Amino acid sequence: NAGVTQTPKFQVLKTGQSMTLQCAQDMNHEYMSWYRQDPGMGLRLIHYSVGAGITDQGEVPNGYNVSRSTTEDFPLRLLSAAPSQTSVYFCASRAGTPGDGYTFGSGTRLTVV
Amino acid sequence: GNSVTQMEGPVTLSEEAFLTINCTYTATGYPSLFWYVQYPGEGLQLLLKATKADDKGSNKGFEATYRKETTSFHLEKGSVQVSDSAVYFCALTPNNDMRFGAGTRLTVKP
Numbered sequence: 001n002a003g004v005t006q007t008p009k010f011q012v013l014k015t016g017q018s019m020t021l022q023c024a025q026d027m028n029h030e031y032m033s034w035y036r037q038d039p040g041m042g043l044r045l046i047h048y049s050v051g052a053g054i055t056d057q058g059e060v061p062n063g064y065n066v067s068r069s070t071t072e073d074f075p076l077r078l079l080s081a082a083p084s085q086t087s088v089y090f091c092a093s094r095a096g097t098p099g100d101g102y103t104f105g106s107g108t109r110l111t112v113v
Numbered sequence: 114g115n116s117v118t119q120m121e122g123p124v125t126l127s128e129e130a131f132l133t134i135n136c137t138y139t140a141t142g143y144p145s146l147f148w149y150v151q152y153p154g155e156g157l158q159l160l161l162k163a164t165k166a167d168d169k170g171s172n173k174g175f176e177a178t179y180r181k182e183t184t185s186f187h188l189e190k191g192s193v194q195v196s197d198s199a200v201y202f203c204a205l206t207p208n209n210d211m212r213f214g215a216g217t218r219l220t221v222k223p
Contacts, residue, residue: 042202042213050209090156098206099145099164104156
């Protein structure tokens with residue numbers, strides 16, 4: 001009963017480097033999403049997916065790419081890291097309708113220096 | 114647009130005190146409303162939810178009522194414990210875009 005698994009838990013990048021944050025869920029949820037959490041700003045939606053092969057932009061998509069080749073996995077790619085992308089990143093999934101509520105991963109703390 | 118405004122923290126209470134964290138929202142249509150809790154170093158956990166007007170969500174002694182006339186979803190608990198210390202987020206989702214408030218940090222002292 002793993003739920004939503006995110007890796008790595010911590011990461012330090014240099015400006016301009018690229019990396020992929022991994023997210024996997026074992027609940028057969030169709031909907032998955034990525035959020036970033038910054039102090040005093042709550043969580044902001046980066047990208048989301050309503051099923052394999054379908055992705056869409058959220059509130060703050062710039063600088064990030066996603067793909068959804070399987071139901072289980074939804075990786076988030078930082079193409080060229082910037083200090084403004086220093087944040088805590090959460091992956092979430094849900095079943096069925098928006099009223100079902102989300103299951104969150106434990107987060108990835110990313111620092112860009 | 115869709116947005117959530119919740120009371121700023123931090124909130125500090127003594128054990129067994131009454132808790133209210135205010136949350137108001139702006140939305141088109143009829144969103145579902147949620148409260149999530151985040152303990153240190155962890156992801157968000159769903160605390161309670163309500164999917165239509167006048168519904169009351171409840172869990173672990175916490176309650177919130179979906180008030181469409183005042184566009185509010187205030188979180189309440191009659192007697193808080195030290196273990197309730199966490200950050201609480203109000204959220205709404207009319208569609209595939211869940212919007213969160215900024216979060217309210219609660220500290221309960223023994």
